[in-house]
Amino acid sequence: MTDQMLLDASGLGRWFGDRRAVSDVDLQVRRGDVLGLLGLNGAGKTTTVRMLCGTLAPSAGRIRIDGLDLLDQPVLARARLGYLPEVPPVHPETTVEEYLRYAALVRRMPRRAIAAAVARVLERCDLGAVRRRLIRNLSKGFRQRVGIAQAIVHAPALIVLDEPTAGLDPHQVSGIRALIAELRRDHAVLFSSHILSEVQALCDRVTILHHGRQIYSGSPQGEPNTNRVLVRFRSSPSPQMLVSIPGVESVERYGEQGFVLTLMLDTALDAVLRQAVEHGWGLLELSPVRPTLEQIFLELTTGKEAAA
Amino acid sequence: MILRLAWREFRLIVLSPLAWLLMAASQLVTAWWFLLLVEQYRTRYEPVVVQVNSPMGVNDLVVLPFFGSVLLLAMLLLGAALMAMRLLAEERRSGGIQLLFAAPLRMTELVLGRYLAGLGFLLLLALPWLVMPLSLELGTVVDRGRLLSSGLGLVLLAALFAAIAMYASSLSAQPTVAALVTVVIGLMLLGVDAGARFMGDYPDAVLAWFSALNHYEPLVQGVVSTSNIAYFLLLSAGFLVFSVRRLDALRMQV
Numbered sequence: 001m002t003d004q005m006l007l008d009a010s011g012l013g014r015w016f017g018d019r020r021a022v023s024d025v026d027l028q029v030r031r032g033d034v035l036g037l038l039g040l041n042g043a044g045k046t047t048t049v050r051m052l053c054g055t056l057a058p059s060a061g062r063i064r065i066d067g068l069d070l071l072d073q074p075v076l077a078r079a080r081l082g083y084l085p086e087v088p089p090v091h092p093e094t095t096v097e098e099y100l101r102y103a104a105l106v107r108r109m110p111r112r113a114i115a116a117a118v119a120r121v122l123e124r125c126d127l128g129a130v131r132r133r134l135i136r137n138l139s140k141g142f143r144q145r146v147g148i149a150q151a152i153v154h155a156p157a158l159i160v161l162d163e164p165t166a167g168l169d170p171h172q173v174s175g176i177r178a179l180i181a182e183l184r185r186d187h188a189v190l191f192s193s194h195i196l197s198e199v200q201a202l203c204d205r206v207t208i209l210h211h212g213r214q215i216y217s218g219s220p221q222g223e224p225n226t227n228r229v230l231v232r233f234r235s236s237p238s239p240q241m242l243v244s245i246p247g248v249e250s251v252e253r254y255g256e257q258g259f260v261l262t263l264m265l266d267t268a269l270d271a272v273l274r275q276a277v278e279h280g281w282g283l284l285e286l287s288p289v290r291p292t293l294e295q296i297f298l299e300l301t302t303g304k305e306a307a308a
Numbered sequence: 309m310i311l312r313l314a315w316r317e318f319r320l321i322v323l324s325p326l327a328w329l330l331m332a333a334s335q336l337v338t339a340w341w342f343l344l345l346v347e348q349y350r351t352r353y354e355p356v357v358v359q360v361n362s363p364m365g366v367n368d369l370v371v372l373p374f375f376g377s378v379l380l381l382a383m384l385l386l387g388a389a390l391m392a393m394r395l396l397a398e399e400r401r402s403g404g405i406q407l408l409f410a411a412p413l414r415m416t417e418l419v420l421g422r423y424l425a426g427l428g429f430l431l432l433l434a435l436p437w438l439v440m441p442l443s444l445e446l447g448t449v450v451d452r453g454r455l456l457s458s459g460l461g462l463v464l465l466a467a468l469f470a471a472i473a474m475y476a477s478s479l480s481a482q483p484t485v486a487a488l489v490t491v492v493i494g495l496m497l498l499g500v501d502a503g504a505r506f507m508g509d510y511p512d513a514v515l516a517w518f519s520a521l522n523h524y525e526p527l528v529q530g531v532v533s534t535s536n537i538a539y540f541l542l543l544s545a546g547f548l549v550f551s552v553r554r555l556d557a558l559r560m561q562v
Contacts, residue, residue, distance in 0.1 A: 055409045057560035078412035089407035105312055106411040150407065
C-alpha cells in the first residue's frame, strides 16, 4: 500500500498553436510522497499542473491517477483528485461551510457522507472559527486554507496544489506548510512553487522545469559530492597544515572552525584523520558536502540559458 | 446529480438580493399593466360589449392582451439576462469554474443542473402572472382552459429563454456580455418575423417558423398544438447542446 503509485504521468507535452509550453515531462508520485514542481515563472508549471488535473488536454503523453487513465475514465479518475488552482476557486458570496458542502457535492460524495466530511476538513484546516463567515470577508490566508480544504474534502488519493503559498505572509506560509506536511500522511501531494526553500523544506523529490522541459528530477538535497568534505575541529589547524596533507587539493574556510576540503585521493581522508589524532585538533564534524537546491537550480537554469 | 446541482444553484439564486429586486420590479410593472387593462375594460369596453351583445368578454379583452403584451416578454427576457450573468459567466470570471472543470462532473450534468435552476427562477418570476387573472374570478367567469394554455406558453417561453441564457453564459466570461447576448438572441427570435415583414418578402416560411411569437401567440389564444410545443422544445434542446459542446471545449482547451 505504502508505495502505491498514485500519479503516473509520462511523456506529457502541450502546444499552444506553434508555441511549445511543455514537452516530455514525466512525473510519478507515490502515497506518502511530496513532489515539488519547481521552475521560474513561465517555465510551464501551471500548464503541467492543469494537464494533470484534467483542465487542459495534453497534446502528448498519458496520465494515470490511482491507476485510472484521466482521459479514458475521466469521472472515476477525477474523483480521486483534489486540485487547488493558483487562484482558489471559491465562491465569495457563500459561507465557508456552504462552499465546502458544494465542493463535496460536485465530487459526487453521497449525501449522507457530506456533513461528516465537511466537519472533518474544517477541523483539519483549522477553519472551525470562520465556518459561518462569508468567504468574501476572509483574509487571503484563510481563503487559501478554504482552497486547500475544498481540495481534500473528498479524501482524494492525489492532491495537486498550484503555488499554494504565493502572496501569503510568513506566518500564513508556515501554517500552510504545516498543513501540507500533515497531508502527506494519507495522500500523495504534488505542488508547484518557485520558492526554493519551500520545496527544500517540504518535498521528498523535486522536478525542475525550465522552458517547458524537465531538467532535473531527484532529491532536493542533490547527490552527495564525494570529493568534497566539510571538517570542523575544536582547535583549528592552519589551512597550510591541511593543504600539506597528501591528497588534499585545496582548502576553503567554512565558518568559524570549519574547512571544506577538496580531495584528490581516496586515502586522503585517512591521512586527515591521522593528522587530527596526532596533533590533537579535536574533530567535531566530518560530512560530505551536498550541493544545495539553490546551487542545483541555478547551475541548471543558467547553464541551459547559455546553451539555448 | 443533476437535481442536486440544480437545487443548490436555485437556492443560491433565490437567496440573492438582485433576484428579489427583479421579482419585485416585475410584479410592480405587470400588476400595474393588469390593473390598467381591467380598468380599461370596465370603463370603455364593457358598455360596448353589452350594447352590441358581443360574445367577447374579459378573456378576450383583459387576459389575452395581458399575456400577449411586450411587457411580460420583456420581464421574462430581463430575468433570463440576469440568469445569463450568474449561471456560468460570473464563475468563469472569478476562476471558481476551475473547481467544476477539475471535478468528476460531465458537462451535460453541469449544464442541465444550472439550466433547471435558471428555469426554476424564471418560473418563479412568472408564477404571479398566472395568479393575477385568476383574481378576476371574484367578479366574473375566467376561461380556465385558456389560462392553462397561456401558462403552458409562458413555461415554454421561459424554457427557451433559460436555454438561451445558459448558452450566452457559456460564451463569455463577462457577465454583462452574457446578459447582452441573451437579450439580443431573445429579441431576434421574438422579432425575426417582424423584421422580414419590413423587408417586404413576407411571408417567409423559414423566418416565420423561427419567430417565437408565432408559436407563443396561439398558445395564449388557447390553441395548443404539438408543432408549437415542438418548436420550443427543439430550440431549447439546441441551445443546451451548444452549451455542453462549448463547455467541453472550454474545460480541456482543445
